[in-house]
Amino acid sequence: MQFPWFRRFGGGLELSSIDFFGTDQTETLSQAIRRSAEDTTASVEDEPEANVLFGTIQGSVVGLRYYTGVVNKGEMVSLVREPHNPYDRNAVMVANVYGSQVGHIKRQLAAPMAHIMDNNLAKVEGVVPYGVNNTFTMPVHLSFWGKEENKEAVISELNRHGFKLGLGSKGGGQVASPGRTIDQFFAPMKKVTAIPLTPEQLKNAFDKLFDDLMEDKAREMEAGEAVSTPLLPHQKQALAWMTARENSTDLPPFWVEKNSLYLNVLTNFAIQERPESVCGGILADDMGLGKTLTTIALILTNFHNGKPLSLESTPFFPESMATKRKKTAPKENREKGVEETVTEESPTTSHSKRQHEDSVPIVIIDSDDEDDSAAPKKKAKGKTEEKQPKTHPAQRKVPCSHKKKAQKKSPGLSKSSSKPGASGGARATLIVCPLSVLSNWLDQFEQHVHADAKLSVYLYYGAERKRESRFLARQDVVLTTYNVLSSDYGNKKSSPLHDVSWLRVVLDEGHIIRNPNALQSKAVLDLTAERRWILSGTPIQNSLKDLWMLISFLKMKPFDVREWWNRVIQRPVTLGDTKGLKDLQTLVKGITLRRTKTSKVGGRTVVQLPERRVFVQHVALSEEERREYEAVKREGRDIIGRYFAEGTVLTNYADVLAILVRLRQFCCHPQLLRSSTSAAGATDTSTPSELRERLIKKITLVLGSGSDEECAVCLESLRQPVITYCAHVYCKACICEVIRSEQQNAKCPLCRAQIKIQELVEYPGEDEDSDSSDTKDKWLSSSKVDALMSNLLRLRQEDKSIKSLVVSQFTKFLSLLEIPLKEHGFSFTRLDGSMSQRSRTKALQAFQDSSQGSPSIMLLSLKAGGVGLNLTAASRVFLMDPAWNPAAEDQCVDRCHRLGQKKDVVITKFIVKNSVEENMVKIQRKKQKLVEKAFGGRNVQERKQARIEEIRALMEL
DNA sequence: ACCGCCGGGTGCC
DNA sequence: ACCGCCGGGTGCC
Known part of the structure; x- marks a missing residue:
């Protein structure tokens, strides 16, 4: 089995290919490390926060003189089982942070350790207290972490071999570098351990981890001339920051230069070679702030060698061409995804050489699987093996797509460029995105790239995609999906995208790769690139674990290896260690830019939202x-x-x-x-x-x-x-x-x-009662329904294009409303909690679609959908019944009053006069005041009392 | 000479 | 390795 891990390790490490006992039956060091990482998935390694410290033991590392790996005072080391070692099947290898072998654990101790490790009873971690100058052996502090239920087994196994697990400062405890060694995590220590954070503080800090990461990032930068759309101030900031990150020669976070060595202050690992700068990061702006535009601006502005793409016209590219292209690319076609315009000069069918000489515009090739009406085929003979009759590419011309500059340099094929970090011939940017936003990228390229810019954009998608790495490497931009990338990667045959040495890889909706076991994640990690970007509005979705893959993708040493991430960041943080949290914050801050719709640039919010007005309409019964x-x-x-x-x-x-x-x-x-x-x-x-x-x-x-x-x-x-x-x-x-x-x-x-x-x-979950049958026959309206209908009818008369949300807490009420809506010929859709993910998406898409005949009304249950739900198509909201919690109403309204909303939002609340509803509104106001005073009535007794008062008020008792 | 002692060779797993 | 262990040389003092 070939795992991406292997290449990852092999990438920057010469030592990883040491092969110590002949090539046949034994594995290389990197294989061993990789295997140990693979083997322990879904085990102690996977859930480091579920582990407790069993205790520690002082062991020794032997055989130092046979290996080149060196270790510093206080440096962390990893322990790797070597079951196939010909001298001892219990062998446990010791490696430093970069994976270079240091030595072995002494035989006697290796025996119980092998048992413990092989049976996944505990994860063993090592720190070398001193030993830089030791020639033959050195001590190592071993700590055993595992699930509580395995503690006894671990202790007795060690006892059987004459070892006793101790706690804390065994062995003198003068472990160097105060504050950051294993000592810190040895629970019962008298030493000055920081008071752990409470879960609440931790959660709070966590929520704030990505809050407005924009301090010191206020510098603006003008986009290159090839960008035809003027950037907003916050986009110029992002551009400046991204460019600076790409051209950065800074050491990665937590590395310092010391005595002509580079030292990682968290692991105490030192190395002579300068660790590669992290040339990229996470752009975590809220949706709607223009991550796509900013990225396009980045591509054009920091195009090559730190210079922007220029607009100078070349003889290869006569002006007439641009006009012609525009004509052949009617926008309507694109939007429907149907293509009639096909040129024979398209790169799929022409040789790249010819493309060079004839200055044929690069064409974006969009191969919709369902479209085989277009494309008079030509020269299919050269690539019959790729041909699949059902699917062949529809092609389209896009103004921004041109022949790229003539370039004699060999294209960036990873095989030819030995070091990924060296800016060799790499030219192309690979953009990986979910299928759903693919067309958006194409649109945006067309929209924001100057018509005279020579930018080649190739859509690597569809059955007829050109699987030729040399061709791909010559593009300026290659666009593909996670699916295509991983299906290529999963194929036995080589993956063209993995043979290219990219200038830049951009992961759109990058949180998609948060599961490290998914093939698409592995495929993404295995790409070669100089600069790497993650675009994501929600970089952390569930837990800190989500972040690891992102860090790993950015190749931030040493966190690209799970163990170091776990030991240095994840576990300390989950244990509430203040220092660990601070390190995490430093790490995230250094590589992330995030603004929300409320962020300010120069005193003004980043994006001005349209107004929102609330009306209360009283209804008489x-x-x-x-x-x-x-x-x-x-x-x-x-x-x-x-x-x-x-x-x-x-x-x-x-x-x-x-x-x-x-x-x-x-x-x-x-x-x-x-x-x-x-x-x-x-x-x-x-x-x-x-x-x-x-x-x-x-x-x-x-x-x-x-x-x-x-x-x-x-x-x-x-x-x-x-x-x-x-x-x-x-x-x-x-x-x-x-x-x-x-x-x-x-x-x-x-x-x-x-x-x-x-x-x-x-609670069995919401289970729609199936009594809709009896409601239909004897339909009678109600005062509130009448009120709603007259609003809707008036609205339809005034402006047909306006869409409305009709919100209720009672899904049954929504069902009732369907009857008069149908009666009056409204086209509507519906979204409530009982719907499957699939039908939700369908309803959403239908509603957000602005074309004629699309539904103008959405029946929405108040609590349906998460905060992410985007209903910007609507600008009118009818809240049919008051909620207990006013925040729930606000949240619901926010789904349309958010980034992307172009119109002013008008909200109508229906309240029945002289009813429980009016009393509810009074209570809402009271609650609102309490919230404003940050006065939530903390204890149970108070809350109970408040409840009773509420009921009294509601029932007028 | 079936021991002790000496000193050189040697050394991870 | 300034150790321990092994095994050959050696053998009153």
Whole structure:
């Protein structure tokens, strides 16, 4: 098996190819390291934060004189099993940070270590306390990290061989360089260990990790003349920063020059050769700030040898050509992805030589798989093996695409250029992106590149893509997708993209490679390039782990190797080590630029958003509605009033909520509550299965009503909600913990009723009731529906192009709304939490599409979709019912009032007069004030009391 | 001479 | 390696 790891290690390291026992049955050092890294996937290595320190031991490294790897005072070393060592199958090799072998672990100790390592009982890490001058052996501090359940096994295995795991400062403890050695992580030490951060502080610091990374990055730079679009100030800043990063000769973070050596201050590793500068980084701007344009500007401005691409016209490229090209590239064609314009001079069909001589414009080749109508084929004979009848490229001409400058230098093929870092013949930029944004890149190139610029852009996509690395290396830009890249890479045959020595590789939506086991990630890591960029609005999606791949891609030594990342950054940070967090911040800051829509440039926000205005429209119920409403309200008030009298409001909280929900539903449409049978009352006499069923109904009612309940244990939004037999809802983990700690006597935190783990009922998830059939026959409107419809009808009359979001917390209400919408001939789409990812995307795409006949209305459930949801097509929002939490409404509105919104946004909130809704609005205002005062009512008691007051206010009791 | 002692050769796993 | 170990040389003092 060939793993990308191998090449990665082999890349800059001569020593990696040492082959110590003949080539046949033994493996090279780099293979061994790689294998050990591969073998331990999904194990101790994979989840370093789940590991605890078992203890440490002093061992010795022997055989130093046979190897060239040197180690510094306090330097970290890695331990690699060598099961095929002919002298001892227990052999454990010691390597320094760059992977050069230093020696072996002494035989006696290697025996238990081999057992421990092979069975994945622990990860063993080494630090050499001193030993630069040792000739034959040196000591090594070994620390054993693993899962708690393996601790005994590790200790006894070591004991069997006469070793005893110690804790802390064994061996004198004068481990050099205070503050940053293993000592720091030896838990029970009297030494000055920084107080670990609380999980909350950590999370906070984490959230802020990527906040506005733009200090000291305010310098602006004008784009080269080939960029036809004027850059905004923040884009000029980004350009300046990116150019500076690409041309940087600085040492990578944490490296210093010392005594003519280069020292990594985190691992204490020193080496003579200067570690390569990281020529690139992460552009993590929010979406909409123009990452694509900035990147195009970068390509054109820092084109080659630090100079911009010039516009000088050359005899090879007569002016007439440009005009002609424009004519042959009607925009409409491109947008539909259908191509009629095909020229025979296209690079797919012409020889590159000819292309040179005849100054044939480079053509962007867009091979849509479904399009085989175009392209009169020519000269297909030369490449029959690639030919697939179903798919052949549609081709299009783009004004910006031209023949590149005549260049005699040999193109940057990685085989010919020995050192990737040396700016040899590398010329081409490879852009890898998800398929969904491919066309956007093409559009943007066309839009932002000056018509007279000679820039060749090749779309490496589709069955007929030109799989010729020499050809690819001669382009200025090659555009491809992660899919194409990895399918080439996964093929046994060589991958052309991997044979090119790129000037620059750009990963669009770079967070896509965050899973290191994915083929596309491996494929990306294995690309050769001088400069590397990651574009991503969300560089960290889940955890710190996500960052490693990005750092690894940037080839930031030594973190491109997982072990060093884990030991130096990830674990210290997850253990709450302040120094580790600071190192992480330094690291991220050095390579990342991030601005959000609220970032300021010269005192002004980066992007001016259109205005947003909120109107409240009061709705009066009809007489009949009012009568019925009051009846429902009276009934509810009686019940709740009784609870108040008994002092059991919180005990019966679920019932209280249910009553409120019914009232709120009624305000929207009377029909809504007919389907939801009263969940209140009758808790005493019923069979367990009936009880269970009722509880499920209750929890569904509570959670499905959008009330944003919080768990009374953790005081946060419910995660994995469960309901107790006494009808209170908690996070599953929280209430289980309570029960565990209180054992037999566990009581419900809200009502003190006895609770048991086996009596918790889980929330089955939103399960659309299939009672839409009975709603259809007897359709009656409601006052609120009428109010909405008259708004929509007026809007349609005034401006057909305006799109609206109709938002409710009740998906059933959305279903009801479909009826009058259909009736009036509105074209609409819908997005709610119950939809599959696939149908969501479909609904979204349909709605965001601006062409005629696209839906003008989206029915949206308040909490559907994440913050990432982009609904900028809409500029009108109708909030059908007030939410408990005003922030939820804001968030929802933000989905259209965000970057990319061109129109002013108008929001209409419907509130039924003299109803629970009005009272909710009052409570909202109160809550808002509390938030503004940063006064969240921290403890449970306060919150309970606040709840009771809320209910009192809502029911006017 | 089936030991002790001496001193040279030697040395990871 | 300023060690330990091995194995050959040697053998009163």
